[in-house]
Amino acid sequence: MGEPVDIEELGEFGLIERIKGSFRSRDRRLIQGIGDDTAAISTAGDKAILITTDLLLEGIHFDLRLNSAYYLGRKALAVNLSDIAAMGGIPQYFLLSLGVPRRYPVEFFNEFFRGLKELSRDYRVALIGGDTSASAGKLTISITVLGEAPRAQVVGRAGAAAGDQIFVTGTLGDSLLGLKILQDGGNPVHSLRRLPRVVRKHLDPRPRIKEGRLIAEKGLATAMIDLSDGLLADLSHLTREIGLGARLWREKLPLSNYYRRNILRFEKDRWNLALAGGEDYELLFTVAPAKVEPLKRLSSRFDCRLTHIGEVVEGKEDLKVVDKKGKPYKIDLHGYDHFRTQVIS
Numbered sequence: 001m002g003e004p005v006d007i008e009e010l011g012e013f014g015l016i017e018r019i020k021g022s023f024r025s026r027d028r029r030l031i032q033g034i035g036d037d038t039a040a041i042s043t044a045g046d047k048a049i050l051i052t053t054d055l056l057l058e059g060i061h062f063d064l065r066l067n068s069a070y071y072l073g074r075k076a077l078a079v080n081l082s083d084i085a086a087m088g089g090i091p092q093y094f095l096l097s098l099g100v101p102r103r104y105p106v107e108f109f110n111e112f113f114r115g116l117k118e119l120s121r122d123y124r125v126a127l128i129g130g131d132t133s134a135s136a137g138k139l140t141i142s143i144t145v146l147g148e149a150p151r152a153q154v155v156g157r158a159g160a161a162a163g164d165q166i167f168v169t170g171t172l173g174d175s176l177l178g179l180k181i182l183q184d185g186g187n188p189v190h191s192l193r194r195l196p197r198v199v200r201k202h203l204d205p206r207p208r209i210k211e212g213r214l215i216a217e218k219g220l221a222t223a224m225i226d227l228s229d230g231l232l233a234d235l236s237h238l239t240r241e242i243g244l245g246a247r248l249w250r251e252k253l254p255l256s257n258y259y260r261r262n263i264l265r266f267e268k269d270r271w272n273l274a275l276a277g278g279e280d281y282e283l284l285f286t287v288a289p290a291k292v293e294p295l296k297r298l299s300s301r302f303d304c305r306l307t308h309i310g311e312v313v314e315g316k317e318d319l320k321v322v323d324k325k326g327k328p329y330k331i332d333l334h335g336y337d338h339f340r341t342q343v344i345s
């Protein structure tokens with residue numbers, strides 16, 4: 001036996017890789033198993049069922065001093081819907097599991113369910129079951145969402161090719177900037193109306209279901225992912241993981257007006273959060289050159305902006321952010337990994 005290795009050494013992705021390696025499936029209906037935003041299983045009638053689950057742990061994913069139960073209820077479902085969006089699917093049902101500390105105020109759940117119910121109505125997803133238990137530690141919330149897409153339209157993470165163009169919906173870095181503002185103020189959240197937009201984006205992300213579906217329906221993306229861990233980290237799932245690199249055009253990164261005006265109050269570097277900030281829940285996707293014009297036309301139907309931010313290139317280690325003159329911008333960032341801080345490049 002060798003030295004015992006802590007999970008910290010392995011990292012979140014290392015642990016998932018181990019699980020993936022030891023549970024390979026030969027099931028012929030499985031279109032997508034471990035390693036994508038959702039699993040996809042083909043069913044009768046040329047459809048695929050999409051399934052995804054997410055854990056929300058008090059003290060890790062949320063802090064009730066900075067959040068409210070109402071927004072937590074909305075967000076707990078929203079982050080799962082975002083994974084369905086990233087496959088081009090339509091969410092339909094969800095399961096809710098709770099591990100509840102014995103001394104939790106009932107008022108928390110009234111508010112949590114109010115938020116959860118509102119979002120489930122907005123996106124027409126029905127709660128169909130779950131599990132409830134006492135928790136010896138903190139509050140644990142787990143949501144599993146089921147959705148569907150025509151089988152031929154499911155968009156995975158692994159389809160990009162060199163020469164494909166990289167697009168992103170919405171703006172980047174707002175969610176983490178919003179969190180920093182909340183941490184700075186240190187006040188609990190009562191009314192979102194008085195809070196800056198970026199704070200709203202952090203507390204109440206809107207999954208891009210409509211945009212994901214449009215992109216998938218028209219067959220415009222070769223690969224797609226939702227931005228949960230930050231642009232560079234999530235881009236590496238579309239490129240580095242399949243042996244490709246990317247060029248990102250720094251000046252093209254879509255920044256909100258609020259971000260532009262306020263970022264330097266919180267960060268020394270203007271681009272840091274846009275490149276590495278997590279939880280934006282935008283869609284990042286790659287598009288074959290011939291589909292760029294059709295995509296731009298389609299984007300008039302989006303509820304958010306669409307930005308062409310770069311391109312896929314050959315070479316696994318070749319991920320570069322370049323400035324206006326094409327000069328490489330030194331990336332000095334840390335991606336988010338639950339067990340350790342991982343240097344992206």
Ligand code: ADP
Pocket residue numbers: 016019033034035036037038039054083228
């Ligand atoms: P996302 O950020 O889109 O939710 P993750 O990075 O959490 O995706 O997970 C990547 C992939 O690994 C997904 O396909 C997910 O289902 C799978 N995965 C994560 N944790 C486990 C686990 N404990 N057992 C099996 N599969 C897992």
Ligand code: MG
Pocket residue numbers: 036037082083086225226227228
């Ligand atoms: Mg995802």
